[in-house]
Amino acid sequence: MSEPRNITLEILRYQPAEGATPYFERFEIPFTDDMSVLQGLQYVKDNIDGSLTYRWSCRMAICGSCGMMVNGVPHLACHTFLREFDPGPVRIEPLAHFPIERDLVIEASDFVAKLEKIRPYIVPKEPRTLEAGEHLQTPEELERFEQFSHCINCMLCYAACPQYGLDSKFLGPGITALLHRYNRDSRDGARAERMALVHQDDGVWGCTAVGYCSEVCPKAVDPANAVNLNKTASALSFFARFLPGGGER
Amino acid sequence: MSARSTQPVFWLLFGAGGMLSALIGAVLVFITGIALPLGIFVPADVLSYHEMAGFARHWWAKAFLFLVVSLFLWHGAHRIFHSLHDLGIHAKKAPALACYGLAFFGTVVAAAELLRIGF
Amino acid sequence: MKRTYVRSMDGWWRRDPFFLHYMAREATAVFVVIYAAILLVTLARLAQGEASFGRWIAMLRSPASIVVHSVLFAAFLYHTWTWFRIMPKTMPPIVVADRRLAPWQITALGLAASGAASAALLAAVVALAT
Numbered sequence: 001m002s003e004p005r006n007i008t009l010e011i012l013r014y015q016p017a018e019g020a021t022p023y024f025e026r027f028e029i030p031f032t033d034d035m036s037v038l039q040g041l042q043y044v045k046d047n048i049d050g051s052l053t054y055r056w057s058c059r060m061a062i063c064g065s066c067g068m069m070v071n072g073v074p075h076l077a078c079h080t081f082l083r084e085f086d087p088g089p090v091r092i093e094p095l096a097h098f099p100i101e102r103d104l105v106i107e108a109s110d111f112v113a114k115l116e117k118i119r120p121y122i123v124p125k126e127p128r129t130l131e132a133g134e135h136l137q138t139p140e141e142l143e144r145f146e147q148f149s150h151c152i153n154c155m156l157c158y159a160a161c162p163q164y165g166l167d168s169k170f171l172g173p174g175i176t177a178l179l180h181r182y183n184r185d186s187r188d189g190a191r192a193e194r195m196a197l198v199h200q201d202d203g204v205w206g207c208t209a210v211g212y213c214s215e216v217c218p219k220a221v222d223p224a225n226a227v228n229l230n231k232t233a234s235a236l237s238f239f240a241r242f243l244p245g246g247g248e249r
Numbered sequence: 250m251s252a253r254s255t256q257p258v259f260w261l262l263f264g265a266g267g268m269l270s271a272l273i274g275a276v277l278v279f280i281t282g283i284a285l286p287l288g289i290f291v292p293a294d295v296l297s298y299h300e301m302a303g304f305a306r307h308w309w310a311k312a313f314l315f316l317v318v319s320l321f322l323w324h325g326a327h328r329i330f331h332s333l334h335d336l337g338i339h340a341k342k343a344p345a346l347a348c349y350g351l352a353f354f355g356t357v358v359a360a361a362e363l364l365r366i367g368f
Numbered sequence: 369m370k371r372t373y374v375r376s377m378d379g380w381w382r383r384d385p386f387f388l389h390y391m392a393r394e395a396t397a398v399f400v401v402i403y404a405a406i407l408l409v410t411l412a413r414l415a416q417g418e419a420s421f422g423r424w425i426a427m428l429r430s431p432a433s434i435v436v437h438s439v440l441f442a443a444f445l446y447h448t449w450t451w452f453r454i455m456p457k458t459m460p461p462i463v464v465a466d467r468r469l470a471p472w473q474i475t476a477l478g479l480a481a482s483g484a485a486s487a488a489l490l491a492a493v494v495a496l497a498t
Contacts, residue, residue, distance in 0.1 A: 018371075020371070099373060100372055100375070101372055162377070166335070166377055212386050229459075231257075275448060283441070287434070290490070301421065317404075321403065328397035329401070355405070359411060
């Protein structure tokens with residue numbers, strides 16, 4: 001363990017009140033090489049200002065709760081080390097492109113509503129009984145969707161996506177990746193229903209292939225790939241629907 | 250459930266134009282804008298009315314030139330349309346009409362001029 | 369009633385080098401259109417006849433035109449580079465010899481195809497012209 005040094009955290013604060021605006025507040029804290037940004041925030045809350053508000057849970061990059069902007073780039077606070085920014089200051093702000101609720105907590109109801117809209121669960125192709133037994137799936141069938149199943153709903157990709165920032169009606173990277181995960185799962189039968197969302201102007205057609213979403217994803221889901229593959233699928237279906245047998249499946 | 254987007258049409262044209270320009274755009278600029286005018290790699294008198302009209306009378310030359318002009322215009326129109334949105338212009342109908350309209354107009358003019366050159 | 373604060377998107381693309389590169393990539397579209405317009409005028413002048421096309425040739429031979437085309441050339445090279453850099457994101461997994469092609473390999477194949485197509489076109493033009 002090395003000698004404790006100090007680093008300054010410059011945190012965007014916001015308390016909702018009539019006419020309130022966000023403001024930066026600086027906190028100087030001691031830190032060691034093994035401290036994450038989340039631990040830095042916890043030091044501030046435990047020792048300097050108990051009113052500092054932020055979301056966190058697992059502190060091991062699997063729950064997706066602690067997404068925030070660190071020096072202007074979306075990060076998971078638990079997954080990002082203060083030593084990376086030494087000597088600082090480290091600028092910490094709530095996830096971009098979401099309304100700020102309080103301090104580092106953002107209003108995520110739009111994301112949740114979209115999540116519900118895409119039916120993020122296996123919808124069986126036909127009704128099954130327990131007697132039918134479990135679904136059988138080969139390793140090849142698993143490979144078709146597994147990468148996209150790693151999404152932890154952390155919303156870093158939404159903070160990265162300028163199209164979502166410019167127009168929050170856009171379905172967005174992470175939700176499209178999840179939609180794709182279920183469409184590609186051999187057990188699922190609701191692809192046609194999900195594609196109806198894909199085909200809209202605010203579906204995949206709001207994407208301009210910036211690609212930043214895949215850069216910031218902590219789980220290598222590659223949402224940019226999911227969205228752009230669905231552009232091809234949507235474009236082919238746009239014309240194929242006029243052909244016999246070209247309906248959505 | 251809102252209506253299906255019409256973007257697929259323009260996106261496919263954008264993709265075709267983008268791929269064509271990515272494969273041979275730079276070399277075409279070199280050929281038509283630098284090599285032919287300055288006589289590099291080719292005789293200086295190749296860039297003349299006689300030679301160029303002779304070339305453009307072939308149906309395959311017309312087809313190639315039409316594809317280049319038209320697809321490059323559709324590629325640019327689609328990208329510029331979306332860039333206007335990126336730059337803060339949030340109207341959709343007027344910019345779309347302007348961008349795609351100009352590409353369509355250019356396509357028609359290209360076809361007309363290529364036919365005017367004759368066979 | 370939640371009083372949430374919505375931050376402005378003004379100047380969003382100036383805030384990060386990644387976005388600056390994205391805007392530069394998108395800006396190549398302007399140069400593609402300018403070149404298409406130059407070709408279109410060339411066709412129109414050709415259709416108009418010898419005198420009109422002769423004046424256009426003189427314009428194409430001017431230093432200003434050479435400079436413009438040099439800028440266009442650079443822009444098209446940047447378009448080629450950025451096009452094949454983003455292309456892997458638009459493709460499904462491509463499996464060769466039991467391994468999935470990495471993005472850099474797909475980009476390299478695209479750039480190679482561009483080099484080959486360009487060389488072939490240049491060779492064809494030189495052959496036709498002589």
